[in-house]
Amino acid sequence: MVKPTLVTNSIRSLRFANGEMTQADLADRVGLTRQTIIAIEQGKYSPTLEIAFQIARVFRVQLDQAFQYPDVEEQP
């Protein structure tokens, strides 16, 4: 039904590296609620691709510096 996302992110460290930006500030800049930013940071929700690009752009980093996806081992 609902499975946890495999997408991880570096938003928390990026916020602190950008003048300790608050979750509320980031939320305002990308048009999300603070609760959704919290859910993304905790890995409980993966944003849409568009929002992911917007978040990366706020921190002026590439998408894969903000969001990561683990390598999946090939099935035998």
Next chain:
Amino acid sequence: MAFLEKSNWVVLFVAVPTFLVYVAMVVPEVLSKPIADVSWVQPMFFTIVGFIVANVLGNVVAAASNPSEADKSDQRDKEIDQFGERVGNWLIIAGSITALVLAMTRADQFWIANAIFLGGLAGALLSSVTKIAAYHGPFQRW
């Protein structure tokens, strides 16, 4: 807490007591009279109206507690809302099908109306519980 989550807590806090009030008014009559003599129309009507009014008032209070968040929703809120509604709709459909079968078998109006009423109420409760669970756990729709 997101406003839409608060809104779903309001549904839970309002639906359960209003349903219990309805049960307390109707069940004693069901147990002591023939079904045809049970006065259920007024209790059901006022239960539905009471639920709607209490729900509106609850949302007003929830909005007043944090006005800046009251009109905010985003993609995640919409996805959770759609998911919860879809889950809750199964019980509404189940209530409707039950009512249809009861009508086909010429059951008393009491049973037909209550099948629809309980299906709607149970659907609203399940929908709200699903949304609240989605707000607190992992949630991914794509």
